[in-house]
Amino acid sequence: MVERTVRILSGSYSKVNDGVVIELFGRTAEGVSITLLYDDFRPYFKLVDPPNDCLEELREDDEIKEITTEELWVDGEKRKCKKIVCTYPWKVPGYRKRLKKRCKVLAADIPFVQRFIYDFDLSSTVKVDGELVNDDYTTEEILSVENFENTDPIKPSLNILSFDIENSLEDDRLLTIGCVLKNEDGKETRNFDASEKEMIEGFQNYVQEKDPDVITGYNINGYDLPKLEERAKEIRIDEINLGRDKGKLRKKGQRYWTVNGRIIADAWWSVRSELNLKRETLNHVAEELLGEEKDDVDSSKIDEEWEKDSERVKKYCVKDADLALNILTELEVLGKAMDMGTVAKLPVGEGLNPRTSTLVDSILIRKAEENEVGVPLTSHGGKRGKIKGGYVHSIEPGLYHWVSVLDFKSMYPSIIIQNNICFTTLSEDGEIESPTGVKFLTPEEKKGLLPEILEDLMRERDEVKDKMEQAEGKEERYYRGLQNAIKVLMNSFYGVFASSFYRFTDPEIGESITAFARENIKQLINELQDDGLKVIYSDTDSVFFQSPEEDLEKTIDISEKIARDYSREAIILEFEKILNPFFSHGKKKRYVGRVIWPEEDLLVRGYELRRSDSFQAQDEALREIFEYILDDDVEGAVERAKEWIREVRNGQIELEKLVISRTCKKFSYYKNPDSMPNVQAAKKMKDLGHKFTPGMKVSWIVTDAEKTPQKVEPWLPDHEIKKEADWKYYAERIAKTLSRVTEVFGWDKEALLAGNKQSDLFSENFDDNGNGGTDRGKTSEDDKFEKKDEVTLEDFV
DNA sequence: TGCCCTCGGGG
């Protein structure tokens, strides 16, 4: 009998005899990779008061192992239920579909490994004992578990394999596979470059031998993994066995690839979710984030490069794998996934790119079952009922100084707690009534599950934050990550109840939460105004107000005092930042400002340029205009905007700044290829005798946008554009971009194009202090609940 | 306003 402490990385199961064995893969406190096996668990689901004939059938069914009786809360009342234990997890969907027609079915759509984790109430790290066994897994140890026990989370360091492939553009053949393996001993690299068969098998064996916890690379989900599989099929290799169970690599859904026992972490996905970059090429990210540069192999001429110097290409391939690995490390992707796994009590793999419903399920299903509350199925197919979102205060166009920003701390969770909002407290007899007229029982009558969970999380977060403040260095970072994960988890609870389908969702609940929120913030605004403060803007859980003092120290003091004074028991206000200046052209959710406290920064929301399809002049012009505005030179901004447009319309601009680029796939890929400018450019490029390979980036200049589809000319180094650019089109595009900012001063798109003000609706009510205008305060119908992190100007200019 | 289509990363 041995004992191990194991961080769980991922889970799966496989068939044995007349049942299944649960496989949990992880790493021990000593850093040993391990497979945990447990074969005494069977799938089950529940039925609410099933008719007798239905029960009879089930009793006679060989696949059904056991039927027991229990009482559960269903739709607000105690009901007699049957727990149906069956043989194999994959049989459950069939029963679910058939039985759903005859009675209410509960908990028949919970993935088997998660079912196991909930039932054994496992958390992120477990202490297990059992016997070490021999079996066909690639981990160092394999343990047949007799006993599971929860223990404090550990963060063992993981072995990561990063890889990259190069393949021919001409015939798709694999040229090389480059690998970088990182473990406790450091890094090692490896290249495969023999026949395709040898490369794929070599790679497979390498993965099995080195047994990484994590497989990464850049855009591997979208490119390398599908390409590997494609090439394997081509040369009659049925499957690529990369799993810890030596099982195959397989695709799940549209975008995900999985393998049992390992975590597949695409570095590009992390870049997308963690950073807000205009371009996300490996080259660009490596430079931004790591200050490193890619080797300069031109991948659009990969065949030539390979021909010329295959050693160089191989080096480049490994370098790319290394960059992806460094990005993953730099972004602390796995640390964050572990934190998420810790707070949601799930395997690390589930904490990476987590689905909110999975996180919430993990906590809520356990809680529900503990309280004998039935777990409904997630309903599919119905219409996504949009609920009313947060309150957004109208903003008077203009430039402001000394603007202080306050935030409600964890507003939605606080509201749920304060009003005991839960699907278990929803009741006609409730004494708590939401602004939408929905009633909830008081906590004294019946404490809701959601408020209970959120209170615990809130308390836990406060404790972790306290520890964070006491700690330093590595420890401080650990607590910081943890408290952040708790925050994400808390918001997930609100998220699933507010938006999409979720098994416990009731639109009345989501609507009550946001209604309470709107009431709260409006009340705060009124109180501030009654006390003589000028509220400039407000969105969902934040309030922007004009500081009565034009002085940093005084503004800080005042803001802190206001945050204290206006906080109510469960609803706490926090002083967030000071903006000076702050600009908006009067459209909600769109503003720019200089943050001067707590740290200097630039804040831009809603003015971001679209990432693709934009041309250099647009970027440049917008950046310049913002500079004027943040320097308080409104007039200069408008003048410069007009000048830009005039120049573009008159053709006084380098064509280079008007080039639009985009990749172009195989023409047949597109539904309507002739309508697409990139296809048109690619075709013309070919006509001109240039090489075009599908997937290449093509560049063009628009020469006539009046026609549909618009006419374009390819932009090529040695090709002179004979037709005129469509100056009018470009002037309009620039005007559209810039007018979003200048509109407020009476210069809308048309005015900018005309060069003089025509309709002057805004400016009449507008003076330089941003005063005036009519109050058009309305509730936003916007249902984007998750607040995006703010984007800074550096990110997009 | 809402639906449909496309991109982005990769070679």
Place this chain on the structure above:
DNA sequence: GTGTACGAGGGCA
């Protein structure tokens, strides 16, 4: 394999 799968932007109706 008890289940899901991006998110944003533009064009067009």
